[in-house]
């Protein structure tokens with residue numbers, strides 16, 4: 725990894741270390757959109773199931789899981805086990821507490837950067853929400869290839885993230901993240917040999933934020 729790339733990751737870790745372990749914290753002051761977000765994600769998953777995609781419900785993985793908002797509200801009610809990857813220790817501890825003591829649905833919490841994550845299990849669903857912007861393009865391609873190798877036969881990766889309507893990538897210095905245009909997402913998916921099997925824009929979100937897309941991805945070969 726080059727020096728610039730490693731600074732990109734260090735700056736993000738430093739930023740998140742200053743943020744409180746609350747829904748408002750992990751959603752950058754937009755905690756009030758959480759309910760609409762979870763509702764939109766549920767409808768997207770239900771639609772995938774209705775199409776016969778990603779239908780097994782054994783194990784899911786939540787990447788960049790924060791305080792376990794998505795894990796506990798979306799994934800836990802559906803899957804037998806949920807694993808999480810989250811690099812910030814206080815968020816990981818908060819996620820563990822959200823699941824509650826000895827909750828059999830909690831698998832393992834990997835407290836590490838997603839760019840270093842090596843899966844130990846196979847997953848029916850991998851959920852990546854508001855995390856892809858924290859990866860450099862080539863690391864995101866490698867990460868997606870690794871996730872693809874950890875999918876069960878009918879497994880699916882879902883990316884839910886901001887998409888800019890500008891033609892070029894936008895860099896946010898505050899949290900050291902990027903927002904990509906749709907075309908770049910499509911190029912990255914292609915490079916990772918993944919195809920989009922379903923795509924939707926989240927509704928009921930405020931006008932002033934970037935459009936948030938959900939992409940369901942499956943191996944293209």
Ligand SMILES: C[S@@+](CC[C@H](N)C(=O)[O-])C[C@H]1O[C@@H](n2cnc3c(N)ncnc32)[C@H](O)[C@@H]1O
Pocket residue numbers: 733736737740750751752787788789790791792793794809810811812815836837838839852853854855858
């Ligand atoms: C915007 S929050 C989203 C949290 C969660 N996905 C949600 O929707 O509630 C981004 C999260 O990604 C985590 N994060 C940032 N860079 C990361 C990295 N390289 N590896 C793992 N987690 C990272 C942050 O600590 C933070 O918890």
